[in-house]
Amino acid sequence: MPTALAALVLAAVGGCAADPGPHVEGAAPAIDRDSRPLYVSDAAGEPLQRPERFAVTEFTSLTGLRWESWGDSRARADGLVSGTWCLPDCEGGHPATVELHTPAVRERVAYYTRVTVDAEGLPPEQTAELEDLQLYAPFR
Secondary structure, three states: OOHHHHHHHHHHHHHHOOOOOOOOOOOOOOOOHHHEEEEOOOOOEEEEEEOEEOOOOEEEEEEEEEEEOOOOOOOOEEEEEEHHHHOOOOOOOOEEEEEEEEEEOOOOOOEEEEEEEEEEOOHHHHHHHHOEEOOOOOOO
């Protein structure tokens, strides 16, 4: 009987040593950016969601924004663009289409980090400046 008991103990202990541990199958879960709040920061670093107006640079502002989409990899709105570069000729602004893109996760939220403003009648240097412009987003 002691031999049988010793064999049983050795089998139990030996079985534990052969245990490969937990078995994992499939891909690791992806970060669900869609479950995070999505913001855009204005030129002063203020986080905003679907803003009606905001400054994209210290010299250029967007106003009257009506958002067609928000929260995906791209957000799109129609509104007006103006800035110190067009005063006094365009106090009301130029009609524009605004596209925010390239979201990046910062802490527990995400920020759009780029903007493209498409408006007719802008001076060439302003058109170039507002094409794929980097926006402020807090550091990680």
